[in-house]
Amino acid sequence: MRMKGTRSLVVVLFLAVVAAAGCGDDDDNLCAGSTSTATPPFNPFAGYSSPTYSQDSMWLCRPGLAHDYCFDNIDATEVLPDNSLQVVPRSPAADPSFDCFYIYPTVNLSSVPGNDSNVSNLRYKLDPLLSQAAPFTRLCRVFAPLYRQVTLGTFGAPDAQQYLDIAYGDVLDAFKHYMGQFNNGRPFMLMGHSQGSMMLTRLMQEEFDNSPLRQRFVVALLIGDAGLYTPAGKVVGGTFQNIPLCTQPTQTGCIIGYNSFSVDSPPPAGGGPLAGGFPAGMETACTNPGALGGGKFRFTGSYFPNFAYDPLFGINIGPAGITTPFTLYRNYYAGECITRDDGVRYLAVSIDPDPGDERTPNSIRNSALEAMGFGLHLLDYNLPLDDLIALVARQAQAMP
Numbered sequence: 001m002r003m004k005g006t007r008s009l010v011v012v013l014f015l016a017v018v019a020a021a022g023c024g025d026d027d028d029n030l031c032a033g034s035t036s037t038a039t040p041p042f043n044p045f046a047g048y049s050s051p052t053y054s055q056d057s058m059w060l061c062r063p064g065l066a067h068d069y070c071f072d073n074i075d076a077t078e079v080l081p082d083n084s085l086q087v088v089p090r091s092p093a094a095d096p097s098f099d100c101f102y103i104y105p106t107v108n109l110s111s112v113p114g115n116d117s118n119v120s121n122l123r124y125k126l127d128p129l130l131s132q133a134a135p136f137t138r139l140c141r142v143f144a145p146l147y148r149q150v151t152l153g154t155f156g157a158p159d160a161q162q163y164l165d166i167a168y169g170d171v172l173d174a175f176k177h178y179m180g181q182f183n184n185g186r187p188f189m190l191m192g193h194s195q196g197s198m199m200l201t202r203l204m205q206e207e208f209d210n211s212p213l214r215q216r217f218v219v220a221l222l223i224g225d226a227g228l229y230t231p232a233g234k235v236v237g238g239t240f241q242n243i244p245l246c247t248q249p250t251q252t253g254c255i256i257g258y259n260s261f262s263v264d265s266p267p268p269a270g271g272g273p274l275a276g277g278f279p280a281g282m283e284t285a286c287t288n289p290g291a292l293g294g295g296k297f298r299f300t301g302s303y304f305p306n307f308a309y310d311p312l313f314g315i316n317i318g319p320a321g322i323t324t325p326f327t328l329y330r331n332y333y334a335g336e337c338i339t340r341d342d343g344v345r346y347l348a349v350s351i352d353p354d355p356g357d358e359r360t361p362n363s364i365r366n367s368a369l370e371a372m373g374f375g376l377h378l379l380d381y382n383l384p385l386d387d388l389i390a391l392v393a394r395q396a397q398a399m400p
Contacts, residue, residue: 041185042212048180050173053145057120058174060129061102061144063182069126070134070142076303076326079318081357088328092137098187098218098396100140101178102133103147103171105194105224107310111153115166119146127313130325131305132193132381139393140189143182145174149195155273171199172207187399189218189392193380197225197257201239209240214253219246219395221388222257224380227276228285232343238282245287249391250398256391257285258337258347260383261375262365271344272373278343286337286345290387296336298352301386302329304364304379313378317362332359333383349376349383 040046052058061070076088107124108116125146133142147170150163157163178188192200201222208214220243222228229238236244246254259274261267267274275284290297303326308314318327334352339345353359364379381388 041216043179043183043185043216044207044211044213045176045179048176050177050180052170053174053177054181058146059144060104060122060125060146061133061142063141069122069129070137070144072126072130072134073325074130074134075324076328077318077322077324078328078330079359079361081354081359083319083358085319085322087324090135090137093139096137096140098140098189098399099178099183100133100136100142100189100191101175102129102136102142102144103192103196103199104128104132104144104149105192105196106149106152108149108151109310109312110151112151113154113157113160113163114151115148115154115163116151117148119148122146124310124313127305127308127310128193128381131303133191135303135385135389136191136392138389139396143174143178145171145178147171147174147199149199167195168199168202172203175203175207187218187396188216189220189396191221192223192225194224194226194377197222198227201225201228204243205240209242214243218252218399219392220255221392222255222285224259224274224377225257225276225285226274227278228255228257229276229278229282229343230285232281232283238278239285245285246391246395247287247292249292249394252395252398255285256287256289256388258287258345258380259284259375260335260347260349260377260380262370263348263350265365265370265375266338266340266348267344267346267375268373270342271346274374274377275344281343283339283343284345286339286347288335288337288347289384289391290335291337292391294337296334296350296352297387298331298334299384299387300330300390302333302383303327303385304329304382315364315366315378315382317364329359329361330386332357332361333364335384346375 074090078086078088149167154160154163190200231237304317332353335347335349338348
């Protein structure tokens with residue numbers, strides 16, 4: 001997004017006045033005691049406060065919490081090409097310049113349709129949180145609310161919408177509270193996975209797509225999202241009328257979305273559950289975070305959890321004896337967006353080590369998930385994690 005015409009002139013003149021007046025660098029009060037005519041960033045929820053999300057107990061991550069779970073230990077042990085090991089500690093940003101608003105995926109696997117009524121049970125919520133949101137503390141302040149998500153058994157139930165509306169109501173309320181109490185004009189990004197991406201997709205359709213608010217966000221990671229589609233060969237239209245898929249690494253206000261499958265086990269005919277029943281003439285979204293323009297790209301850093309609270313989410317692929325929470329493989333896996341004749345686009349993941357690479361990790365494939373049409377769904381974030389973080393860093397720097 002570039003400032004044009006009079007807006008650029010106003011900004012330049014305002015900065016000149018600030019410099020001449022000798023104002024400080026305080027982001028929250030740029031010139032204490034002075035009167036500024038600068039237009040504040042658009043915020044339709046300024047001053048909003050939620051009775052629910054005013055409670056610290058309704059956040060997994062948020063500045064000021066007594067226990068911010070995004071700062072739990074996520075150190076990794078890297079397996080080098082000669083099979084030697086080295087620890088890679090987490091390195092959070094000292095003073096992040098933007099925020100990340102994160103909604104976690106389906107973790108309540110009950111077969112009974114309804115909502116997660118016990119949001120205070122954090123056990124299974126930490127599995128995706130530590131794999132997906134916590135690593136972004138390298139870049140941003142992470143805000144991760146709890147919400148009454150729908151159970152796994154809700155999907156496909158005839159009365160599913162009433163439960164989805166409850167879950168979405170929580171996400172909307174949490175986002176409005178973030179914007180009203182914590183944003184203070186800062187750039188922000190949205191990030192979710194699976195059900196979390198579904199919730200954020202609706203949020204963006206209703207609150208961003210036809211609003212100036214879409215000029216405020218860095219990027220939206222709508223990953224593993226059933227229902228993210230565009231007209232064939234296009235980057236905008238379909239799910240969103242005005243918000244495009246990302247095609248350049250310094251593009252802002254755009255979307256990263258994909259579903260991961262092994263190159264040896266592609267999506268079923270029609271795309272399976274992750275295709276979301278997209279309309280004729282459309283195709284599902286696939287934006288490879290390492291190669292937005294297309295082509296095959298070797299992931300620079302893939303992180304795999306060595307422990308899971310829910311055994312179904314366990315993906316221990318590294319050598320024995322690693323004691324850090326994560327195992328790191330660099331330049332071993334690769335991904336490429338594939339487009340099929342039926343309109344299904346997906347991130348095809350393959351093994352692509354250099355000649356002489358001695359590493360032999362366990363398989364990342366899960367036959368049960370593949371049989372249900374979910375492919376590498378659990379690893380959507382893990383596989384290209386370093387590339388996602390590097391891309392978001394470039395996009396944040398490009399914000400005006």
